[in-house]
Amino acid sequence: MTQSPIPLLSVRNLRVVYPGEEGDFVAVRKISFTLGRERLGIVGESGSGKSTTGRAIMGLVAAPGRVEADEMRLGEVDLLRLDERGFRRLRGKRVAMILQDPKYSLDPVMSVGYQIAETHRCHFGSSPLAARAATLEMLSAVYIRDPERVYELYPHQVSGGMGQRVMIAMMLIAGPDLLIADEPTSALDVTVQHQVLAIMDDLVRSRGMGLILISHNLHLVSAFCDRVLVMYAGHVVETCNASELAAARHPYTRGLLASLPELGRRRAELPQLQRDPAWAADAS
Amino acid sequence: MVQITTAADDGRVGRFTSPIRRLINVLFSVALTFLGLTCVTFFIGRVIPIDPVLAIVGDKASIETYNRVRIEIGLDQPIPVQYWRYLVKVLHGDFGNSVITSQPVLRDLLHVFPATLELSMLALIIGVALGIPLGVIAATHRGRWQDQAIRFGSLLGYSMPVFWLGLIGLLVFYAELGWVEGPGRLDVSFDDIVPSITGLLTVDSLIAGDNEVFWNSVSHLVLPGSILGYLSLAYVARMTRSFMLAQLKQEYILATLAKGLSPLRVVWVHALGNVWVQLVTVIALTFGNLLEGAVLTETVFAWPGLGLYMKNSLFNADLNAVLGGTMMVGVVYIGLNMLSDLIYPLVDPRAREPR
Amino acid sequence: MSDTVTWRGWLLDPAPASRGQARLGRWYRSWRAFRRNGLAMTGLIVVLALVLMAVAAPLIADPTAATLQVLTSRLQPASSAHWFGTDELGRDIFARIVFGARTTLTIVALVSIIVVPAGLAIGLPAGYFGGWVDVVLMRITDIFLSFPRLVLALAFAAALGPGIENAVIAISLTTWPPYARLARAETLTRRHAEFIEAAELQGASHLRIIVTQIVPLCLPSVIIRLTLDMAGIILTAAGLGFLGLGAQPPAPEWGAMVSSGRQVLLDQWWVSTIPGIAIFVTSVGFNLLGDGLRDVADSRSA
Numbered sequence: 007m008t009q010s011p012i013p014l015l016s017v018r019n020l021r022v023v024y025p026g027e028e029g030d031f032v033a034v035r036k037i038s039f040t041l042g043r044e045r046l047g048i049v050g051e052s053g054s055g056k057s058t059t060g061r062a063i064m065g066l067v068a069a070p071g072r073v074e075a076d077e078m079r080l081g082e083v084d085l086l087r088l089d090e091r092g093f094r095r096l097r098g099k100r101v102a103m104i105l106q107d108p109k110y111s112l113d114p115v116m117s118v119g120y121q122i123a124e125t126h127r128c129h130f131g132s133s134p135l136a137a138r139a140a141t142l143e144m145l146s147a148v149y150i151r152d153p154e155r156v157y158e159l160y161p162h163q164v165s166g167g168m169g170q171r172v173m174i175a176m177m178l179i180a181g182p183d184l185l186i187a188d189e190p191t192s193a194l195d196v197t198v199q200h201q202v203l204a205i206m207d208d209l210v211r212s213r214g215m216g217l218i219l220i221s222h223n224l225h226l227v228s229a230f231c232d233r234v235l236v237m238y239a240g241h242v243v244e245t246c247n248a249s250e251l252a253a254a255r256h257p258y259t260r261g262l263l264a265s266l267p268e269l270g271r272r273r274a275e276l277p278q279l280q281r282d283p284a285w286a287a288d289a290s
Numbered sequence: 291m292v293q294i295t296t297a298a299d300d301g302r303v304g305r306f307t308s309p310i311r312r313l314i315n316v317l318f319s320v321a322l323t324f325l326g327l328t329c330v331t332f333f334i335g336r337v338i339p340i341d342p343v344l345a346i347v348g349d350k351a352s353i354e355t356y357n358r359v360r361i362e363i364g365l366d367q368p369i370p371v372q373y374w375r376y377l378v379k380v381l382h383g384d385f386g387n388s389v390i391t392s393q394p395v396l397r398d399l400l401h402v403f404p405a406t407l408e409l410s411m412l413a414l415i416i417g418v419a420l421g422i423p424l425g426v427i428a429a430t431h432r433g434r435w436q437d438q439a440i441r442f443g444s445l446l447g448y449s450m451p452v453f454w455l456g457l458i459g460l461l462v463f464y465a466e467l468g469w470v471e472g473p474g475r476l477d478v479s480f481d482d483i484v485p486s487i488t489g490l491l492t493v494d495s496l497i498a499g500d501n502e503v504f505w506n507s508v509s510h511l512v513l514p515g516s517i518l519g520y521l522s523l524a525y526v527a528r529m530t531r532s533f534m535l536a537q538l539k540q541e542y543i544l545a546t547l548a549k550g551l552s553p554l555r556v557v558w559v560h561a562l563g564n565v566w567v568q569l570v571t572v573i574a575l576t577f578g579n580l581l582e583g584a585v586l587t588e589t590v591f592a593w594p595g596l597g598l599y600m601k602n603s604l605f606n607a608d609l610n611a612v613l614g615g616t617m618m619v620g621v622v623y624i625g626l627n628m629l630s631d632l633i634y635p636l637v638d639p640r641a642r643e644p645r
Numbered sequence: 646m647s648d649t650v651t652w653r654g655w656l657l658d659p660a661p662a663s664r665g666q667a668r669l670g671r672w673y674r675s676w677r678a679f680r681r682n683g684l685a686m687t688g689l690i691v692v693l694a695l696v697l698m699a700v701a702a703p704l705i706a707d708p709t710a711a712t713l714q715v716l717t718s719r720l721q722p723a724s725s726a727h728w729f730g731t732d733e734l735g736r737d738i739f740a741r742i743v744f745g746a747r748t749t750l751t752i753v754a755l756v757s758i759i760v761v762p763a764g765l766a767i768g769l770p771a772g773y774f775g776g777w778v779d780v781v782l783m784r785i786t787d788i789f790l791s792f793p794r795l796v797l798a799l800a801f802a803a804a805l806g807p808g809i810e811n812a813v814i815a816i817s818l819t820t821w822p823p824y825a826r827l828a829r830a831e832t833l834t835r836r837h838a839e840f841i842e843a844a845e846l847q848g849a850s851h852l853r854i855i856v857t858q859i860v861p862l863c864l865p866s867v868i869i870r871l872t873l874d875m876a877g878i879i880l881t882a883a884g885l886g887f888l889g890l891g892a893q894p895p896a897p898e899w900g901a902m903v904s905s906g907r908q909v910l911l912d913q914w915w916v917s918t919i920p921g922i923a924i925f926v927t928s929v930g931f932n933l934l935g936d937g938l939r940d941v942a943d944s945r946s947a
Contacts, residue, residue: 064548090553098550105548110541113560115567115639125549160639176549319787326788331800338804445936449928451880453887454903454921457910465911582793586884600796601888604803612803619793627791 014184014216015041015063018077022058025070033058033071035240041184045210045217047227047248049262050237056220059237060186063218064103065093080184099129101184102177104206107193108169112161112176118169119145119157122176129180144175148205167198171205178209184216192221203230224251224262236262239286258285312635320628325377327620331613332376336363339609348389348607362386385614390606395614398599403618404489405475406588406595410580412515417522417576422562422569424523425530429538430557440527447524452517452583456590459513471509473592480506514591518583522576529572530565537561567638574626581619671945678941685937691930699746710740712895720913732902732916733909741897742923748891748898749927752813752882753875759817761867764824769855769863771825772832783829790822798885807890816881820874827870831863869942873935876928883924899924 022034034055039046050056062073063080065088078085080101088096105111113121122144123137132140138157145153148171161169170190178185187206191199207230210217221227227234228248236244236259244256254260261279336342343360351359364372379385385395428440464472471477475491484491484498492511495504537543538561546556584597592598596615603611657674661667679685698705715735723730729738771782798815805811835841835858844854885891886900894901899920906917 066544066547094550094552096550097548103545103548105541105545107541111545113542113546113564115563115637116560124551128549128551128555162640173545180550319784322784323788323791326785327791330792330797334800334804338801445929445932449876449880449925449932451883451887451900451903451921451924451928453884453900454917454924457903457907457917458921461910461914578793582795583884585795585799586887589888600799604799604888604890607803609803612800616793616796616800619796620791623791623793 012081013040013042014081015218016077016079017063018075020059020062020073020075020078022055022062022067023072023074025072032240034062037235037237037240037242039235039242039245041216041218043214043216044233045207045219045231047219047221047231047234048237049221049224049227049234051222053239054237055240056237057188060103060188060218060220063184063186064097064101065090066103098125098177098180098182100182101186102180102182103186103188104170104173104177104190106189108161108164108166108173109193111173112169114161117158117160118164118172118176119159122172122179125176126179140179141175144179145172147209148172148175150175165198166194167202170194170202174202174206174209178213181213182215184218185210186218186220188220189222190219191226192223199226224266241285243285256285257282309635313632316628316631319631320624323624323627324621327617327624328377328380329373331617331620332373334616335609335613336372336376337369346386346389346609351389380617385617386610388603388611389608390603390611395611398611399596399614399618401489402594402596402599404595405491405593406581406584406597408490408492409511409514409518409587409593409595410577410584412511413518413522413580414573414577416515416519417526418573420519421523421526422530425527425532426534426557426562428527428531429534430553432535437531440531444524444528444531447521448528450521452521453586453590455517455521456514456587459517460590463513470513471506473590475510475593476503476506477510514587514593518580518587521583522580525576525579526569526572530569533565533568534561537564540564567634570630570633570637574630578623578626581622675941675945678944679937682937682940684933685940688930688933688935688937691926692934695746695927695930696750698743699750702743702747706740706743707737708740708744710737711744711897712736720909720916722913722915729919730913730915733905733913738902738916738919741902742899742920745897745899745902745920745923746927748809748896749879749882749924752809752816752891753878755813756817756820756878757871757875759813760821760824761871763817763821764867765828765860765863767821768825768828768830769832769859772829773836773851773855773859775836779829782825786822786825789818790826792819794819794881795884798881798890799888802885802890807893809892812882812885812891815885816878820878823874824867824870827867828863831866832859835859835862865942869935869938872931872938875931875935879924879928879931 017040018038019036020034020038021032021036024031024033037055037059048056048059058067058071061067063078063085065073065085067073073086075086080096083096083100085093112118116124119138119141122141123134126132126137126140127134130137141157142153145156150156150168150171156164156168156172161172164172173190185206190206191202194202203226206217209215217231219227219231228251231248234244234246234248234251235242236254236256238258244254244259246254251259252263254263258279258281261277264277265279267273267276335346342363343356343365346363347355347359364375367375383396385399387393388395388398391398424440424444428437431437460472463469480503484495484500484503487494487497491507492504495501495507534557538557543556543561546560547553551560581596584595585601586597587593588595588597589601596618600612600615602608603615653673655666656670658666658670661670679689702708713736715731717735718727718731719733719735721727721731727737727739729742732738732741767782767786771779771786794816797819798812801811801815802808841854841858844858849857882891883898883900883903886898886902887904889901889904891900892898902920903917903924906913906915906920910917
């Protein structure tokens with residue numbers, strides 16, 4: 007795995023805080039990682055801060071949430087210094103995000119083709135005709151067989167798997183370097199999950215992109231990514247290569263691994279994860 | 291949680307049916323509602339009064355009039371037969387004659403309606419053209435001064451009694467300041483100068499090329515139009531804000547932002563685009579409110595429209611005219627509902643197809 | 646806070662010991678959220694003031710002054726004897742405003758106790774049983790939904806004569822449909838919830854389920870809607886009064902007071918303006934209160 011001299015994404019001591027009436031809620035507690043042109047998986051349960059991390063990178067943490075870090079760079083761009091306008095230039099063009107359920111993440115009253123073309127026109131200022139052509143091409147790239155027909159469909163008319171492929175097309179059409187996929191297959195049937203992931207994998211590889219795959223599904227992440235980050239209560243409790251996951255050291259990760267059911271291995275009872283409050287404590 | 295239930299929400303009209311079936315559904319609804327309306331007016335006209343004939347002709351009528359009407363109504367028949375005869379008449383546009391003018395009520399109604407229409411349409415246009423943008427701005431600046439100001443202004447608007455605001459308006463802007471003309475549609479000297487084509491004075495005077503009459507009618511329209519416009523925009527802005535806030539919480543807003551679109555586009559094209567569906571109902575309701583409140587407005591401004599006609603009929607004990615006017619407003623209400631039900635699938639693609 | 650044994654601590658205890666404690670705790674938290682909203686509190690104060698004024702009217706103002714015509718002191722401006730001046734028949738406007746609150750409150754109360762049960766009685770079965778029951782009941786609801794409120798009241802008055810009872814009937818007839826729809830919508834979302842199924846499996850009859858389980862869930866949104874509608878009801882009632890169709894003279898009614906001051910609007914503006922302000926303030930109060938309640942409910946369910 008060759009890494010370019012400047013990492014694609016480098017994050018040091020990222021902290022995301024939501025001030026509230028009954029005290030501040032710290033969603034992400036000083037996490038650090040770097041990413042090259044590789045696939046990184048972030049695994050955690052609900053509330054672990056994994057989605058918030060993705061949003062922080064894109065500048066989509068809604069007020070009154072606050073993002074603080076010692077360093078957060080996308081290539082040579084300092085994300086900490088960006089205002090909303092600066093982030094807007096990056097979104098879609100250099101970093102993109104795929105959300106979980108295309109039923110809700112696509113505008114219900116516009117055709118899917120129009121929404122994809124919209125991204126293209128926004129970033130390239132292309133004419134409607136050129137954008138349409140690019141859209142049809144992109145739809146083919148995500149293995150949609152009948153792009154002309156699908157172009158005119160509305161989000162409620164497409165199946166889950168196709169919807170996610172539309173999402174991928176929509177987010178990748180402007181050619182970003184980094185893709186953040188937030189639970190991209192959680193809303194899909196198991197059979198369709200692999201399809202969609204394969205397409206994503208194909209595109210990420212062929213374009214030399216970096217990928218952050220956020221999921222609660224440990225199996226999925228370990229099978230699909232090069233490296234894995236395990237998050238719990240806003241902390242990163244484990245960082246390792248996907249291939250070495252079985253040798254993980256942190257008790258939380260070991261607990262997760264132990265509680266996964268496996269075909270071919272009989273157990274009377276699945277072990278329950280025992281949580282230690284010490285894992286949630288801030289280190290410093 | 292309080293919801294604004296509209297035709298869109300309860301899944302009853304048109305959500306999962308083909309266009310033809312939906313049209314039939316809507317027409318059936320309309321017919322049924324219309325029948326219900328006729329039942330109510332019939333009930334009020336024949337069943338409630340102790341002596342329906344007296345209620346219609348008034349106590350100053352002659353014996354001949356009394357007997358004529360008595361036969362017309364067919365009081366000796368059983369009630370269902372009476373209702374049937376009434377219904378047939380209504381469908382032919384026969385609401386009986388006005389006791390005061392001795393003209394067919396329908397003719398009177400058609401004569402006065404355009405005045406109400408002119409005023410209501412002006413108010414609706416102001417209300418929608420200003421109310422929707424203000425609602426969007428309030429939603430996107432939630433909590434900040436724009437939102438507070440718009441919410442405050444709206445609150446005042448839909449808490450105010452229209453007749454009181456009208457009086458105050460006349461007092462301040464007409465009597466004290468002299469900025470606008472007073473009650474009535476035109477100064478008396480301009481009456482009947484311009485031929486009546488649409489019944490809308492502004493339009494008719496433009497057609498006739500008479501600028502003096504045009505400006506006079508405009509200056510009479512300004513005060514009531516603005517007041518009603520303000521009340522309408524208060525309601526529309528409030529509803530728009532509420533709908534927009536609900537949309538801005540949705541996932542697709544995050545996704546469109548993540549695409550790199552400008553917030554302006556996200557709000558005014560995507561979010562607002564999803565709100566039009568609900569706004570159609572709101573606009574219809576606003577227009578309905580305007581018609582309904584016309585009785586009060588026209589009383590204050592001596593505006594010779596449907597509202598004033600009905601009020602005068604009421605005080606002249608002209609039951610036929612009152613019921614005829616009720617029927618007319620009711621029919622317009624039903625028409626507005628029908629329109630919004632029909633427009634709805636044009637604006638929301640989810641309602642178009644059989645699923 | 647939850648260490649010390651205080652009422653507050655007990656109510657806010659994150660681990661309540663009983664259902665009663667949990668419920669009271671929820672109410673208390675909602676109240677605190679409500680209290681933080683300045684405008685909502687203003688609305689509450691206005692409404693309470695109105696109720697107080699209506700109930701304690703004889704203590705605040707002289708009951709006879711409200712209807713006593715002293716023609717020698719007609720159309721007096723505000724003074725120490727008559728705080729709001731006198732009207733065209735020499736009656737004390739302040740007293741009329743205070744007693745007029747009774748009329749307003751009566752109408753509001755009467756409409757409420759008709760409209761809420763009627764709406765629930767139609768909407769709940771429609772949502773619960775579905776099918777033909779639903780279709781028929783909703784058709785009836787839609788028919789009534791299409792009736793213009795003020796105009797219908799006018800028609801009623803034309804047939805029955807003016808009066809407060811007819812005003813109440815007319816307003817109620819056109820106000821109940823949204824409550825039926827609301828009740829139906831709320832019922833539909835709960836109908837197939839698991840706790841309802843559990844109750845059915847335990848052998849509870851439909852009526853029992855409706856009354857004990859579903860009604861309490863519908864009530865909050867119905868009450869919020871009612872509070873928000875109050876302002877509109879008051880405005881309509883005042884409008885009817887303005888036209889002379891509400892409470893009849895010499896009973897003091899704010900809308901009628903506005904109307905009677907029209908003749909003298911130019912010189913003795915207070916005769917019309919002050920009752921109008923009363924209507925306006927009351928309406929604003931109910932709107933603020935309703936908005937505040939809805940905000941609390943929304944943040945609870947959000």
